[in-house]
Amino acid sequence: MEGDPPLQLRVFDLNCWAIRYLSKRRQERVGLIGDMLQREGFDLALLQEVWSEQDYSDLKAKLGGCYPFSHYFRSGVIGSGLCVFSRFPILDTLLYQYSLNGYPYMLQHGDWFCGKSVGLVIIKISGIVFNVYITHLHAEYCREKDAYLPHRLVQAWELAQFIRHTSKAADVVLLGGDLNMHPEDVGIRLLRGWTGLRDAFAEATRFEVSGKEGGTGSWGHTQSPPTHPSAWSQGCEDGCTLVPNNCFTIKTELLPFPLGIRIDYILYKAISSFTVTCEKLKTTTGTVPGRDIPLSDHEAVMATLHIRRQGQAGGAASGTAEPALADMVTEARLEVAVGLRAAQRQRYSTGRLAVLALLLLVLQVVAGLGALGGLVAGQPFPKLSFSLLAFLGIGVFLLATGLYLFHTIEVKMLQGTEEQMRMVLRALQERP
Amino acid sequence: MEGDPPLQLRVFDLNCWAIRYLSKRRQERVGLIGDMLQREGFDLALLQEVWSEQDYSDLKAKLGGCYPFSHYFRSGVIGSGLCVFSRFPILDTLLYQYSLNGYPYMLQHGDWFCGKSVGLVIIKISGIVFNVYITHLHAEYCREKDAYLPHRLVQAWELAQFIRHTSKAADVVLLGGDLNMHPEDVGIRLLRGWTGLRDAFAEATRFEVSGKEGGTGSWGHTQSPPTHPSAWSQGCEDGCTLVPNNCFTIKTELLPFPLGIRIDYILYKAISSFTVTCEKLKTTTGTVPGRDIPLSDHEAVMATLHIRRQGQAGGAASGTAEPALADMVTEARLEVAVGLRAAQRQRYSTGRLAVLALLLLVLQVVAGLGALGGLVAGQPFPKLSFSLLAFLGIGVFLLATGLYLFHTIEVKMLQGTEEQMRMVLRALQERP
Numbered sequence: 069m070e071g072d073p074p075l076q077l078r079v080f081d082l083n084c085w086a087i088r089y090l091s092k093r094r095q096e097r098v099g100l101i102g103d104m105l106q107r108e109g110f111d112l113a114l115l116q117e118v119w120s121e122q123d124y125s126d127l128k129a130k131l132g133g134c135y136p137f138s139h140y141f142r143s144g145v146i147g148s149g150l151c152v153f154s155r156f157p158i159l160d161t162l163l164y165q166y167s168l169n170g171y172p173y174m175l176q177h178g179d180w181f182c183g184k185s186v187g188l189v190i191i192k193i194s195g196i197v198f199n200v201y202i203t204h205l206h207a208e209y210c211r212e213k214d215a216y217l218p219h220r221l222v223q224a225w226e227l228a229q230f231i232r233h234t235s236k237a238a239d240v241v242l243l244g245g246d247l248n249m250h251p252e253d254v255g256i257r258l259l260r261g262w263t264g265l266r267d268a269f270a271e272a273t274r275f276e277v278s279g280k281e282g283g284t285g286s287w288g289h290t291q292s293p294p295t296h297p298s299a300w301s302q303g304c305e306d307g308c309t310l311v312p313n314n315c316f317t318i319k320t321e322l323l324p325f326p327l328g329i330r331i332d333y334i335l336y337k338a339i340s341s342f343t344v345t346c347e348k349l350k351t352t353t354g355t356v357p358g359r360d361i362p363l364s365d366h367e368a369v370m371a372t373l374h375i376r377r378q379g380q381a382g383g384a385a386s387g388t389a390e391p392a393l394a395d396m397v398t399e400a401r402l403e404v405a406v407g408l409r410a411a412q413r414q415r416y417s418t419g420r421l422a423v424l425a426l427l428l429l430v431l432q433v434v435a436g437l438g439a440l441g442g443l444v445a446g447q448p449f450p451k452l453s454f455s456l457l458a459f460l461g462i463g464v465f466l467l468a469t470g471l472y473l474f475h476t477i478e479v480k481m482l483q484g485t486e487e488q489m490r491m492v493l494r495a496l497q498e499r500p
Numbered sequence: 501m502e503g504d505p506p507l508q509l510r511v512f513d514l515n516c517w518a519i520r521y522l523s524k525r526r527q528e529r530v531g532l533i534g535d536m537l538q539r540e541g542f543d544l545a546l547l548q549e550v551w552s553e554q555d556y557s558d559l560k561a562k563l564g565g566c567y568p569f570s571h572y573f574r575s576g577v578i579g580s581g582l583c584v585f586s587r588f589p590i591l592d593t594l595l596y597q598y599s600l601n602g603y604p605y606m607l608q609h610g611d612w613f614c615g616k617s618v619g620l621v622i623i624k625i626s627g628i629v630f631n632v633y634i635t636h637l638h639a640e641y642c643r644e645k646d647a648y649l650p651h652r653l654v655q656a657w658e659l660a661q662f663i664r665h666t667s668k669a670a671d672v673v674l675l676g677g678d679l680n681m682h683p684e685d686v687g688i689r690l691l692r693g694w695t696g697l698r699d700a701f702a703e704a705t706r707f708e709v710s711g712k713e714g715g716t717g718s719w720g721h722t723q724s725p726p727t728h729p730s731a732w733s734q735g736c737e738d739g740c741t742l743v744p745n746n747c748f749t750i751k752t753e754l755l756p757f758p759l760g761i762r763i764d765y766i767l768y769k770a771i772s773s774f775t776v777t778c779e780k781l782k783t784t785t786g787t788v789p790g791r792d793i794p795l796s797d798h799e800a801v802m803a804t805l806h807i808r809r810q811g812q813a814g815g816a817a818s819g820t821a822e823p824a825l826a827d828m829v830t831e832a833r834l835e836v837a838v839g840l841r842a843a844q845r846q847r848y849s850t851g852r853l854a855v856l857a858l859l860l861l862v863l864q865v866v867a868g869l870g871a872l873g874g875l876v877a878g879q880p881f882p883k884l885s886f887s888l889l890a891f892l893g894i895g896v897f898l899l900a901t902g903l904y905l906f907h908t909i910e911v912k913m914l915q916g917t918e919e920q921m922r923m924v925l926r927a928l929q930e931r932p
Binding site for chain 2: 233
């Protein structure tokens with residue numbers, strides 16, 4: 069068994085940026101993504117931001133031949149945007165929706181409406197059970213003052229916990245998606261440390277940039293010389309998945325990062341008696357050959373993995389020493405605590421506003437009754453201002469109450485996560 | 501190993517009915533529940549409807565000696581109400597919030613605000629890994645015309661899926677909680693069939709009713725003679741956990757069931773090389789000795805389980821033949837489809853209402869501009885009615901839009917569940 073040739077698995081991951089009415093040249097790009105998947109014939113394609121079920125259906129119809137199995141994860145108002153295309157039968161699926169995901173009133177950011185989730189599909193190839201996870205975490209709109217950091221950390225924590233609890237019977241775990249975190253961010257270090265997942269980019273034996281800017285026809289074939297991976301993980305141009313050269317990215321957002329940023333990942337680990345290595349990692353750059361646009365505002369990540377059977381169980385291979393893990397959990401917990409205090413302040417403010425609006429309404433009722441009782445009979449009753457004020461009072465009361473309830477949920481979930489982290493820290497410290 | 505004496509585990513399960521400001525004599529009853537847990541010294545206590553964190557803290561302070569480990573699951577506006585007290589260390593926890601849980605505007609039912617969930621705690625006793633699940637599903641307010649059946653079925657399905665995916669490394673699985681389903685209901689048959697869990701009541705070697713009505717001092721000790729379990733599962737008086745004799749139950753709701761109903765369960769199964777048997781099952785009846793009230797409006801379920809190591813792996817022991825399982829999934833899927841159509845109708849109605857309100861506002865803007873432009877200069881402009889109508893229009897628009905978004909989520913989740921069920925059915929049918 070040990071001498072068997074390794075199983076080769078080619079995985080494709082892309083944030084497709086396919087938002088109906090908002091994303092530029094969406095249908096054309098979805099068509100191009102389908103063409104590429106068809107041409108390249110990957111084993112697994114993990115797509116995010118496929119918000120329109122029609123786009124998914126179109127892709128499914130086009131890819132039925134080479135990817136006969138697929139799954140679309142539904143959640144939230146718009147959907148989760150997550151879907152998986154597979155050459156191998158999908159045996160089972162499960163969706164876990166993150167408990168926190170931004171604010172419904174931040175309409176310009178819209179994350180709340182997406183029902184951000186992690187999807188799990190289970191596939192079996194040559195008797196090897198793969199737990200394949202796909203996710204998309206809350207976006208980072210301002211790195212200097214990132215109001216969503218506590219929410220994203222709760223998501224990263226829930227993602228790690230979900231993977232740990234659901235992957236115990238798997239042989240190999242794969243995670244692909246747009247994590248909206250730079251490689252050195254606490255959330256991704258926590259995720260990797262707590263699950264033992266390895267970063268395909270950092271582990272890759274060979275790294276290739278597929279394509280040159282301007283679609284010179286070499287797209288998908290050009291290869292840069294093999295380079296030691298550690299050089300890339302220091303913020304090198306290659307490996308970045310959100311780059312200024314992409315015509316759809318917002319250049320001002322990438323100003324502090326002239327080479328781009330890496331926020332899309334393929335992570336993996338073997339759980340039982342298998343080893344996984346990343347033989348090759350590629351990203352796209354530039355436009356699609358013969359076209360003036362790239363596939364998406366993100367670059368695709370393509371990994372070629374080799375899975376070998378080992379003589380003995382590989383164990384969970386956490387890869388992170390416990391003191392380092394404890395440090396990460398402590399760091400994350402502090403950020404969650406900061407978010408908790410902010411949420412408590414907002415809950416207090418909205419609660420106070422609701423009480424004030426209620427008081428205003430009570431005063432109005434008293435004044436109204438007084439007017440009816442003829443106490444102010446000598447003066448004309450200001451009906452218009454009275455009605456306007458009453459409606460304003462009702463509106464403010466309802467809105468403030470809704471927000472108070474929302475922030476109460478936020479406080480509860482942040483408290484719950486903080487407590488879970490504290491429990492893990494205690495367990496880590498108690499271990500001999 | 502096989503000859504070792506079995507591990508005995510005493511499990512307590514109770515819906516505590518501890519809603520702040522609403523439940524009668526709440527604090528007194530929580531105190532009595534604490535007294536009983538302290539006196540009886542169970543290994544595990546699974547409590548539902550502990551909505552107040554203060555009540556949990558009080559219980560924790562009181563039970564610290566005999567149950568040194570505990571966990572409270574936070575979710576939703578009010579909390580999940582779920583907590584676990586354990587004699588053995590809790591190694592890890594995970595919370596899964598159900599994607600559907602009633603309607604926020606059904607204030608009189610209030611389930612939506614509770615963030616109904618399933619909580620998982622992992623404990624290890626003598627080297628045996630227990631995955632202990634605790635849950636509380638959506639209440640049934642009208643059995644004849646149960647508007648919440650599709651939501652409860654989605655919850656039962658998600659519960660089953662969550663247990664299946666997270667319990668693969670466990671030796672023994674336990675589930676306790678208020679499932680709000682009668683033993684013959686499709687939801688519980690589906691849950692049992694799809695997870696392989698066994699009903700402690702139906703499997704119990706001995707069934708005892710602990711206590712007599714009126715608190716004659718024998719509470720907790722009286723034993724009815726051993727009876728064959730199959731006799732009880734036919735809707736017999738004993739085993740019921742919501743009974744007319746309980747002074748807190750609403751008698752009119754139980755009119756069709758003069759003996760009461762059984763909706764609180766302890767379910768179990770062994771996964772790896774273990775067997776579990778239920779040696780004894782007890783429920784409470786009547787008032788607490790020396791007091792004029794029972795512990796809760798529900799009766800407590802107390803099971804004594806014996807866990808034995810087997811020579812060979814027991815396997816998943818699903819216990820349900822695949823054709824029967826396929827029938828259950830089909831039955832559940834039909835109910836989910838009914839719910840889906842209702843949700844689609846409501847989405848359509850609320851969407852139409854939002855559009856109408858928007859049209860009204862547009863008309864008002866036009867009229868207002870007309871008045872400003874002096875088109876109706878000859879007539880006095882009806883400011884009051886105009887403002888009232890505008891506010892009404894805005895209010896209806898916002899409300900209808902909110903409801904539209906809510907029903908969109910509902911439709912998505914029902915579709916997602918239906919598709920998952922279809923996938924399972926296909927897999928069941930394809931199996932040789």
